[in-house]
Amino acid sequence: MHWSEVDLPVRAGLPALTTALRERSAAVLWAPPGSGKTTLVPPAVAELADEFGGGRVVVTQPRRIAARAAARRLADLLGEPVGRTVGYAVRGDRRSSAATRVEMVTTGVLLRRLQRDPDLPGVAAVVVDEVHERALDADLLLALLVDVRAHLREDLRLVAMSATVEAERTAALLGSPPVPVVEVPGALHPVEVVHAPLPPGVLRTDDRGVTPAFLDHVAATVRRALTERDGDVLAFLPGVAEVGGVARRLADVGADVLPLHGRLTAAEQDRALTPGVRRRVVVSTAVAESSLTVPGVRTVVDAGLVRQPRTDHRRGLAGLVTTRVSRAAAEQRAGRAGREGPGAAYRCWSEAEHAHLAAHPEPEVAVADLTGFALELAVWGSPDGAGLALLDPPPAAAMATARRTLADLGAVDDDGAVTDRGRAIARVPADPRLARALLDGAALVGPDRAAEVVALLAEDVRSPGGDLVAALRQARRERPAAWRRSVADLRAHVAGEGAGGGARERLTDDLAVGAVAALAHPDRVARSRPGSAAYLMVGGTGAVLPRGSALAGTPWLAVADVDRRPGERDATIRSAAPVDEDLALEAAAARWREEDEVTWAEGRVVARRVTRLGAVELASVPLAEPPVAGVAAAVREGLRQEGLAVLPWTDAARSLRERLDFLHRTFGPPWPSVSDARLTAEVETWLGPELARVRGTRDLRRIDVLAALRRLLPWPEAGRLDELAPERLAVPSGSSVRVDYSGEQPVLAVRLQETFGWAATPRVADGRVPVLLHLLSPARRPVAVTADLASFWENAYPQVRAELRGRYPKHAWPEDPWTAPPTRGTGRGPGRGTGRNRAT
Incomplete structure (x- = not known):
């Protein structure tokens, strides 16, 4: 039976599809599962290609098994063996010939072809099947094909086949205006x-x-x-x-x-x-x-x-x-x-x-690891995906993590551009971490051992006692088919690597396995913590071996698999192998750092020059003259830990801080905030040159805090400090009384007899804020609190006078406080101050 004789529902849509490809050269076919689109669309597109000079039709499938089965099905309809008119290409297996007109491939295979040669020579059309699954590589492939059609191959015909209603969205992605959508009704049985x-x-x-x-x-x-x-x-x-x-x-x-x-x-x-x-x-x-x-x-x-x-x-x-x-x-x-x-x-x-x-x-793209995706973008020349027709943009955080991983592997440079090493990694059909381990490991331990270990790492292996070397020996004994196929495929990508001896000759199997695992996961190289059975990984996570593990006591480990459960401080190592320090440094070279470190510990500044492999400290020496910026950061941390109370606050310093705080709350900038958080965060600004001499809490207690706070005064506004927030106010008796700015509103605590004749409530901050008067008895206990002095004299004073004149008979309690002279002392005569009339 010829394919044209097969009666499947999709046949009804083939005329509209070929018309769309003639007119727009791209289309979306929307047909339900089982309608026959994978069987009948590719040969129909191949016949159309003959009208435009011929060429091969490449059809992508999400899985290897589907690619092989589709090729076999179509070849059977033609009465031919697979590999003649219809062929396939999947990882590690290809059956096609010069006569092949329709080639079924996995999405990954076509991605690698595009990266090698974006022109796709000899290809007349590409059919991308099952786009509704929204697989990461299929989304990327569509975007790259749209880019190729826009800039290199206007003649390349493109069909996206979908089984969901997102067909319209895909059509808009493929062209502007959107390319045609050909809808085929389903004919499945109930x-x-x-x-x-x-x-x-x-x-x-x-x-x-x-x-x-x-x-x-x-x-x-x-x-x-x-x-x-x-x-x-x-x-x-x-x-x-x-x-x-x-x-x-x-x-x-x-x-x-x-x-x-x-x-x-x-x-x-x-x-x-x-x-x-x-x-x-x-x-x-x-x-x-x-x-x-x-x-x-x-x-x-x-x-x-x-x-x-x-x-x-x-x-x-x-x-x-x-x-x-x-x-x-x-x-x-x-x-x-x-x-x-x-x-x-x-x-x-x-x-x-x-x-x-x-x-x-x-x-x-919304949930998966994006390391491989980011590498493909970098190889294409668009590290951030800008300008590519992606159905959904990749999440920024996941892309940033992916780029950091690629930088650790040496696959991209500081700008995100792909390196030669990155191109080599991208050619290996594996996760970039494993590809890096294969390529670098082949030169270090030999291609055979590198391929064996990488094939093992690609599986979800739970090693007895966490011993990855034991798992490798078991695989060699049992030789499972999937592992053997993976080893052969990986080995083909490092043909000729590591020939002629070299460093691998000195490595035992144990160290060889550890070396390859470390190359795959440099952030998981781990060193034992002194005096503990736990390890610290380069990435900063703590880890422990299972009880009874044969690896216990090994100074350095390459960890391949860890399990960290909620609530546990350290992860449990499920798979690891030993490495020595030289191998650890080689594998995680991108994480090697030598830096000056100034910290606050136990009440003092600790300054060291530290050599680290990520979070693992390798060595340190004291720094005699630490940088001022480092000291400032350490002091900042010290003040966070111990609080600003560790500084020697005088009454004058506290008063200035309270006045500045009042002005900041009232006027805002340029009057500075002097909250605990702000003073702690900006120690360089106000403690200034005194920081260079600080080496601990004892030095902090010698700082002139008043002078330090004055560095925060804004200029020229500082000239109005005493006018806007006066430290003292003169009262009618002639006394100069301190204003308390520690609360939400300025407070003036003054004996009532000193305010006789004072009609208007005093105000500060250019008259914006009334002062809250705490009027005191002769014993300096509050008898009234008011911000409206005139109302107090009219309404509250008579009652206060009645209550206090018997208790304090020697003091003046005039009936008319508006005209009575103010007094400081106990006598009834006038004080040194001047009486005020009601108008004042």
């Missing part, structure tokens, strides 16, 4: 949804991952589906370990139980994708969720979990974490049961839980 919620008390996950009890529930649901439905069953699990766990639980079901995931060999994957004689149960990861048809499936059992890219902080790599599926992903999985006829989808959660699932998965 799928009955059956909810199979967890039994009471069963958890899906705990601290260790997916629980055995939940895997029991999934297996039981598969058994139920086999009993209630016809046809093959496709079960979705989040990862390889869970696939194996459920497969083992179904060993006795009387059907062929076949695992399906990316770590299997091509032959093992083909077996799961090929109909058999007996009924089958295919237990798969998300590789079967899209771009891949599993023939014969009429029932889906969905565990409702998925592994999604996140920063794996435990291993310091881009990693996968187990999360709940989105509603969109659940619908897509269920659709696998309706491709060949009516089917059923058993969901291992309740209908109520389904309503609370996220509508769509988050774009990887």
Whole structure:
């Protein structure tokens, strides 16, 4: 059968698609899963390419297994072997020829081709499949292809295929005005949804991952589906370990139980994708969720979990974490049961839980580690992604972290531009940290050992006792297929490296493993803390080995895997290998620093010249003449620890500070703030030259604080200090009384007899602020508090006079305080002051 004879729903949209490509050279095809777009669109685009001079059509798939399966499916329709008209290229495996017209590739393969040669010679069109998954490399690939079409290849035709309503947004990304969107209605068969919620008390996950009890529930649901439905069953699990766990639980079901995931060999994957004689149960990861048809499936059992890219902080790599599926992903999985006829989808959660699932998965760019992404941008010549048509901008914080990591690896310079080392790292199909370890490690320990260790680091390995060397020896004994394939692939990227002997000859296996691990994670090189079983890593985190580890007592470690739980001070080392100090310094050379350090410790300034490897102190010597700026910072810290009370505050200094504070609150700048926080933060400004002599608390207690505060007075405004905030005020008796500025409002505490004849309340700050009068008895106890002296004489004074004249008969208590002369003493005669009339 020729591809043109295949009756799939997408056929209805092919005329509109080819028209769009003729007129705009780019289009978005929106078609639901199972509509046949991966099968029929590529050959249709290839026929169109013949109208414009021919060339190859490259079709990207998110996964290797999908690329191989799609190529095989299309080749079968043509009646040809894979590698003739239809071929594929995935990491470590390529089948194509000069006659190949349609080539299925993984997104990563095409990214590397673009970086090598952006012109894409011989390529007439690119079809990017499954863009709705919002994978990080697919988002980047689309952006780079748009850039290529704008600046290098206007003739390059581009199709983005999506299964979600974000098609319009993608169309706007590909052109201005937006390129056409060709919509193809779905023709899937009906799928009955059956909810199979967890039994009471069963958890899906705990601290260790997916629980055995939940895997029991999934297996039981598969058994139920086999009993209630016809046809093959496709079960979705989040990862390889869970696939194996459920497969083992179904060993006795009387059907062929076949695992399906990316770590299997091509032959093992083909077996799961090929109909058999007996009924089958295919237990798969998300590789079967899209771009891949599993023939014969009429029932889906969905565990409702998925592994999604996140920063794996435990291993310091881009990693996968187990999360709940989105509603969109659940619908897509269920659709696998309706491709060949009516089917059923058993969901291992309740209908109520389904309503609370996220509508769509988050774009990887928002949640994933961006180190590899940032390196690709740097290689392209746009380190920050400016000007590229990205569907979502990368988060600034994640990009900053990624660039720091790349700088540590020597992959980018201080401006973020890619280095020669960075270009070499980018050519290796691995996380940049592991690629750096492979390239530099090959010269140090030999290419074979470097490839073996890097392949091990790429896996989530839990080494017995945290011993990574023991894990390597186990891998060499057991030779698991996935590890062997990874070693061979990595080894091909360092062909010829490390030939002719060299430094690697002196390294034992232990040190060789440690050297490569240290190159991958220079921030995790760790030195033991003196007198402790704990370690300090270059990145600043403390770590401890598991109890009984054979590595205990090793002075230096290269840590590959750590686990830090909430509430624990130190992380637990899950995988590490020994290194010596020379290897540690070589691996983490970017973190080596020699700097002068001035700190405050135990009441004194400590000045040292310190050599560090990140947070790990290697050596130090005292500094006889520390820099003034360093002393100032140390004193600042000392004042934060001990408080400003450590300074010798005189009454005059306190008074000046209170007056300045009043003026700052009243007028603002240029009158300075003199709060504790501001004085502590600006020690250089007001303590000034006296800082150079400070070596501890004793020197702080010798500082002239009054003189220091005067340095804060603004000029020329300082000339009005006594006018705006007078230290004393004259009262009618002739006395000069101190004003208290320590509170919210200035206070004048004065004996009542000294204020007779004073009609108007005194004001300060250019008349803006009334002084609060504390009127005192002859015994200097407050008898009244007022900021309205006239009102006091009219309303409150008669009562005060009545209460006090019997208690203090020798003092003057005139009926008319407006005209009575003020007095300082106890007599009834006039004081030295002058009487005031009511008008004053």
